[in-house]
Amino acid sequence: MSASLVVLTDFLAVSNCALSYAATLAVPLHAHLVLLHLRHDGLLSPDEYSRQHTPQGEKQLEQVLGKLVTSLAVPAEVEISEEFLPDAVTDTVHHHHPLMLVLGRPGTATTPTELISVTVMDLLRTAPYPLLIVPTMGWEVQPPTHLLLAVDGQEFSLGLHAGVVDKLRAGFGARLSVAHITSPTDPQPPKSRETVWSVCASGLASDLTATDVHELKYPSVAEGILQAGHELRADMLVLIARRHSLLGSLFHRSVTAQVIRESQLPVLVLPSPD
Template structure:
């Protein structure tokens, strides 16, 4: 059986479109789902549900999540944790060995996007693993077939167990384009140089220089999203370097900005520095 998709899910996941996205993606991948619910996390178990932290309430939660699992189009299991969110995710990764983690806007659609972004960044810092962040809206085209990988022109090496792009391309019969945003202060890498790094990380086969796009923009994020719109991309893929994730100035992280501003799903691939 293919590696699972671990979905960080809210109390009942009634409005969690990330679960719907993950379930539809799991079908062509032939992957099972794991619904990971962290009881005492402020995002996945908001304050209005704290009254359910009784024996009866927790039993109701388990029953509701099991009912939700039974409704999915692929085999689905429930994983409920009392740990802090990063610890719970680390445990889930060790136990399930998933293809990727999926995070969306759980609970109320009024949950600030900044909360989702900070949660994603915290996960990437503490449990570096491929993470798909799904917005509330912005993914009407399904399955995703147009993937856009943003690179900064510098060498990178992905953390282990990251054949997610190759599997997604095979499952969806998708295409991969690469975007590099340039400005006047930095040298522009050649397309062959960019492709060499992509191939070194075994992200995809049979890429050509015509799939590498240089965009001149004042900001990297603006250039990435501009090109995503021009190419009508379904998913933006970014490589997150650990030094940027650990940076003291949150707003300087391109990863964080893309997560916060992208109208379409973003797949983050943690890299080793």
């Protein structure tokens, strides 16, 4: 059985960067796509969410999704769920054990930023798999060639999902850089060696050196990560989401949530049980 990527997005949208990007990733990862369509979700299925279902409408939906699958250049299947997001995703990952989930982040001005944060938080809490958030506008879909990992200087573990970054690097020949953002008032000296050790100890990378680590000072950690991504010309950001940060009030104010809301690059969030 081949590896899989579970895609969560508005499949009926005119432009679908998340699906295109997932298809781009699937080829070198030797993975197939699972298109999970949620009928009852205001973020991922806005049109269906606001209208009543009819047998004719359901048949048309199946036809549209079927055509979408056949138009893809990679193997794909569709799953239509009547469940709400947490239960639907839990069932799907239990069945497919995907390499990652791919979530399309809406780009409309009418989408509340809090709704995006809630969706990401729910996914990380109920299905702790690598989660790739893809902006739906403002960037060009292209293979990742430079991954930028943002760390806080503390040790972390990734469990069974530590190898997903290695798979991306091997599949695309991508390089990995690390950004450690601290406040300008932080008196601590740079700790590049300690950062290298913590990343290698997590299993995320084994070939990292101190020259790959960028110690940066910035008033806002989230803004520093976004700026580092721009200055270093990264095309994917990688963040670590610790389990204790997924409490509602903490997560909405977290660096992870802010980067996800504002990034013009795909953001890969790796859940850590720490």
